[in-house]
Amino acid sequence: MTNQVVAYLQENREKLLEKLYTYLRIPSISTDSTYKEDVAKTAGFTADYLKEIGFDKVTIQETERHPIVTGEWLGAGPDKPTALFYGHYDVQPADPLPLWDSEPFEPTERNGRIYARGVSDDKGQVFMHLAVFEAFMKTEGALPINVKVCIEGEEEIGSTNLHAVLHEQTEQFQADFAIISDSGMVESGQPTMLYGLKGAAALEFSVYGPDRDLHSGMYGGAVRNPLQALAHILSSLKDEEEVVQVEGFYDGVEELPEEERKLMAQAPGEDFVQTVGVPEAVSEKGYTAKEHTMARPTLEINGMYGGYQGEGTKTIIPAEATAKITSRLVPGQDPVDIVEKITAHIEKYAPAGVRVEVRPEPFKAKAYKVDPNHPLIQKAAESLTQAFGKETVFVRMGGSIPVVEWIDTVYQMPVVLLGFGTPEDRLHSPNESFPLESFDKGMETLVYYYQKVSE
Amino acid sequence: MTNQVVAYLQENREKLLEKLYTYLRIPSISTDSTYKEDVAKTAGFTADYLKEIGFDKVTIQETERHPIVTGEWLGAGPDKPTALFYGHYDVQPADPLPLWDSEPFEPTERNGRIYARGVSDDKGQVFMHLAVFEAFMKTEGALPINVKVCIEGEEEIGSTNLHAVLHEQTEQFQADFAIISDSGMVESGQPTMLYGLKGAAALEFSVYGPDRDLHSGMYGGAVRNPLQALAHILSSLKDEEEVVQVEGFYDGVEELPEEERKLMAQAPGEDFVQTVGVPEAVSEKGYTAKEHTMARPTLEINGMYGGYQGEGTKTIIPAEATAKITSRLVPGQDPVDIVEKITAHIEKYAPAGVRVEVRPEPFKAKAYKVDPNHPLIQKAAESLTQAFGKETVFVRMGGSIPVVEWIDTVYQMPVVLLGFGTPEDRLHSPNESFPLESFDKGMETLVYYYQKVSE
Numbered sequence: 001m002t003n004q005v006v007a008y009l010q011e012n013r014e015k016l017l018e019k020l021y022t023y024l025r026i027p028s029i030s031t032d033s034t035y036k037e038d039v040a041k042t043a044g045f046t047a048d049y050l051k052e053i054g055f056d057k058v059t060i061q062e063t064e065r066h067p068i069v070t071g072e073w074l075g076a077g078p079d080k081p082t083a084l085f086y087g088h089y090d091v092q093p094a095d096p097l098p099l100w101d102s103e104p105f106e107p108t109e110r111n112g113r114i115y116a117r118g119v120s121d122d123k124g125q126v127f128m129h130l131a132v133f134e135a136f137m138k139t140e141g142a143l144p145i146n147v148k149v150c151i152e153g154e155e156e157i158g159s160t161n162l163h164a165v166l167h168e169q170t171e172q173f174q175a176d177f178a179i180i181s182d183s184g185m186v187e188s189g190q191p192t193m194l195y196g197l198k199g200a201a202a203l204e205f206s207v208y209g210p211d212r213d214l215h216s217g218m219y220g221g222a223v224r225n226p227l228q229a230l231a232h233i234l235s236s237l238k239d240e241e242e243v244v245q246v247e248g249f250y251d252g253v254e255e256l257p258e259e260e261r262k263l264m265a266q267a268p269g270e271d272f273v274q275t276v277g278v279p280e281a282v283s284e285k286g287y288t289a290k291e292h293t294m295a296r297p298t299l300e301i302n303g304m305y306g307g308y309q310g311e312g313t314k315t316i317i318p319a320e321a322t323a324k325i326t327s328r329l330v331p332g333q334d335p336v337d338i339v340e341k342i343t344a345h346i347e348k349y350a351p352a353g354v355r356v357e358v359r360p361e362p363f364k365a366k367a368y369k370v371d372p373n374h375p376l377i378q379k380a381a382e383s384l385t386q387a388f389g390k391e392t393v394f395v396r397m398g399g400s401i402p403v404v405e406w407i408d409t410v411y412q413m414p415v416v417l418l419g420f421g422t423p424e425d426r427l428h429s430p431n432e433s434f435p436l437e438s439f440d441k442g443m444e445t446l447v448y449y450y451q452k453v454s455e
Numbered sequence: 456m457t458n459q460v461v462a463y464l465q466e467n468r469e470k471l472l473e474k475l476y477t478y479l480r481i482p483s484i485s486t487d488s489t490y491k492e493d494v495a496k497t498a499g500f501t502a503d504y505l506k507e508i509g510f511d512k513v514t515i516q517e518t519e520r521h522p523i524v525t526g527e528w529l530g531a532g533p534d535k536p537t538a539l540f541y542g543h544y545d546v547q548p549a550d551p552l553p554l555w556d557s558e559p560f561e562p563t564e565r566n567g568r569i570y571a572r573g574v575s576d577d578k579g580q581v582f583m584h585l586a587v588f589e590a591f592m593k594t595e596g597a598l599p600i601n602v603k604v605c606i607e608g609e610e611e612i613g614s615t616n617l618h619a620v621l622h623e624q625t626e627q628f629q630a631d632f633a634i635i636s637d638s639g640m641v642e643s644g645q646p647t648m649l650y651g652l653k654g655a656a657a658l659e660f661s662v663y664g665p666d667r668d669l670h671s672g673m674y675g676g677a678v679r680n681p682l683q684a685l686a687h688i689l690s691s692l693k694d695e696e697e698v699v700q701v702e703g704f705y706d707g708v709e710e711l712p713e714e715e716r717k718l719m720a721q722a723p724g725e726d727f728v729q730t731v732g733v734p735e736a737v738s739e740k741g742y743t744a745k746e747h748t749m750a751r752p753t754l755e756i757n758g759m760y761g762g763y764q765g766e767g768t769k770t771i772i773p774a775e776a777t778a779k780i781t782s783r784l785v786p787g788q789d790p791v792d793i794v795e796k797i798t799a800h801i802e803k804y805a806p807a808g809v810r811v812e813v814r815p816e817p818f819k820a821k822a823y824k825v826d827p828n829h830p831l832i833q834k835a836a837e838s839l840t841q842a843f844g845k846e847t848v849f850v851r852m853g854g855s856i857p858v859v860e861w862i863d864t865v866y867q868m869p870v871v872l873l874g875f876g877t878p879e880d881r882l883h884s885p886n887e888s889f890p891l892e893s894f895d896k897g898m899e900t901l902v903y904y905y906q907k908v909s910e
Binding site for chain 1: 653655657664665666667669670671672673674675676677678679680682683685686687689690691692693695697725727731732733734735736737738739742744745747748751753754755756757758759760761762763764767768769770771772773776777778779781783806807808809810816817818852853854855
């Protein structure tokens with residue numbers, strides 16, 4: 001039986017791609033105020049498309065920086081579920097420009113991919129939802145379910161204004177579930193159901209010793225070297241089996257259910273020796289690298305510095321040393337609590353002769369996880385399998401998407417993460433791209449999904 | 456009984472100071488080729504003064520960079536000992552200039568001190584010897600002993616050309632002992648006999664993990680973090696009691712003789728909490744901070760870096776991390792051997808999942824020590840006590856003076872380190888200065904010393 005909505009998308013493919021390219025041509029770089037008007041123009045384009053499709057109450061809601069585009073179509077009636085679709089129309093800067101093989105804001109097709117800034121993250125994936133809504137309206141005159149839309153322009157700069165709006169305009173965004181396409185698949189062509197994200201906690205700390213850099217010949221042997229003290233503290237954070245030694249770090253973390261371990265084992269694994277060039281992969285004792293990256297908390301030093309960094313030798317004992325740490329959290333861990341525990345550990349392990357100062361960083365989020373057996377997730381997986389013609393794998397991810405935590409916390413509704421990016425997309429880097437296969441099969445997936453959820 | 460040589464110095468003090476100031480006004484900055492002519496001019500001034508005094512064979516020996524001034528006066532005859540006087544006429548750069556309270560190359564007297572670049576390190580102290588030689592010649596028509604002179608212009612840039620000259624022209628510099636005034640006293644006005652210097656060994660090493668910086672959310676839990684590995688290795692180098700854990704590090708190090716411990720205990724100690732602002736001093740288990748800095752080997756991290764060093768958070772696992780290490784050695788330790796032992800330790804403690812690379816640095820020297828009871832040392836101490844009117848203390852020093860090791864190794868003669876600087880002299884920093892008391896009493900010391908050695 002031909003699906004007429006899918007057929008519409010196929011028949012209108014060229015026209016839709018052309019429209020997507022127009023969307024991608026506007027450089028909606030949110031971090032750089034030079035592009036403020038382009039960001040506004042992109043919001044306008046988004047709103048116009050929603051109106052054209054037939055959405056109601058389409059609004060460009062101004063904020064202190066970049067607007068949020070909202071709208072709704074509630075024509076499916078109260079018997080049908082309501083989805084909140086979230087996405088973002090802003091993009092990362094394109095520099096360094098010389099590293100692009102084609103213009104970042106002139107979409108170009110080659111090797112079965114579209115090359116353009118924002119094509120994967122996230123304008124391309126936002127556009128796919130809108131195109132699917134268009135297809136439903138053009139063919140069936142209605143969407144299968146009620147849809148509320150929230151598309152922001154500040155995701156790449158921290159979603160500050162969205163945070164306030166989501167917490168204040170709760171009635172406007174209330175729905176039965178949220179759907180977001182701002183993530184990816186484990187590998188190109190492999191349909192992937194993402195059912196969990198990690199949270200995050202961050203801090204930096206400094207070790208202070210003498211009040212100035214000292215001559216290491218004159219003072220070596222009389223004062224504690226802040227670099228030595230820093231190394232001592234950092235070394236104490238994890239053992240050689242990658243088990244975090246901070247007291248209480250694993251409190252509240254649930255054992256990984258056997259069922260999930262099976263799901264993860266089925267997902268394609270990365271051969272880290274090949275993909276990132278390490279001599280060998282290492283992971284927490286008792287867990288595979290896949291399990292550790294997806295579903296176990298981590299603690300990483302992201303940066304560290306102190307003393308002389310130039311060429312050759314400078315014989316000093318430096319006055320101070322600093323390290324930056326982030327921790328990725330799983331359900332059961334609270335970022336504020338984790339920062340406190342790491343702080344206590346640092347203070348406990350600081351040796352005599354130095355002073356430590358810990359500074360929590362604002363980057364923090366709770367983990368998100370939905371039951372992989374939840375009907376909304378199972379239906380998404382079925383839609384993926386149907387469109388891609390391949391069994392869907394279930395994964396959790398080590399990254400954090402703050403908006404997911406906010407929706408989870410404020411609205412207590414499941415968030416369906418249906419992303420079509422691939423590991424080769426080069427998000428935030430030169431030559432960002434998105435496979436045409438993801439464009440086609442991704443839209444097909446969304447058609448099936450909105451239909452299935454309506455049943 | 457009046458010492459007529461000392462009297463000459465007192466009577467001609469103003470004239471001598473004026474001559475010193477002329478010497479100091481020439482900016483003999485060896486590292487900066489802009490000053491090449493000034494360096495040459497300073498060599499010329501030095502040579503002219505030697506000729507004026509009555510030295511023979513005064514030569515400005517050209518090298519690939521800056522010349523070495525040599526000369527000799529052997530009129531005391533074969534029955535008297537011969538001293539090799541070494542010093543350097545080059546100076547450190549003066550920047551940052553705004554931090555000087557008076558012009559670096561316009562000597563200014565205030566608070567009982569002469570302020571000028573090079574006044575303590577080392578032009579001022581070189582000048583004192585020359586002035587003493589002048590005083591002997593003018594009053595007695597002869598020096599009390601034979602003297603060979605070697606004054607170089609590359610000490611502040613590693614003495615590369617002197618190294619070759621000292622190793623090749625051995626006949627020219629052969630003597631019974633060497634005398635150097637390029638060091639200081641433990642505190643202003645406290646006569647100090649320096650009878651030992653530490654050696655040095657240096658290396659840097661890097662830890663390599665993934666072939667690029669990775670997203671810490673995506674890869675945290677699968678790869679070893681090079682910063683964590685670096686911290687682990689560094690932490691293993693010393694225990695919390697400052698005992699170096701490198702296998703064989705203390706091999707060949709003699710126990711500190713009880714007599715020396717007594718000598719060191721008599722030297723004024725620094726209150727590190729006051730002088731360098733540390734919460735408390737720390738030193739090797741079983742040794743005081745004074746003993747450790749003076750006479751026990753040390754190992755210090757001089758610099759360390761890797762990953763993100765900017766503001767805020769960047770969630771990466773960096774590709775690499777680097778640390779720089781120097782070790783200060785005592786007699787019985789060999790710098791090449793120590794670098795090998797530290798290298799073996801680093802390789803042994805490198806955890807799985809990373810690769811380490813150790814790069815030895817050229818900075819290396821063996822320790823130097825002379826028996827504090829050696830007559831040449833005892834006479835120096837007596838001369839100091841006589842001039843300063845205060846009991847001389849005996850110390851060893853944590854720093855290294857490479858030329859001392861070369862003279863010791865090539866010529867196997869004792870090196871008498873008679874320095875008159877003070878801890879407040881700010882060598883290499885803005886506002887370098889030298890006490891007028893050191894100028895006066897230092898020259899007096901040298902008069903007594905050259906006389907005593909002649910007996």
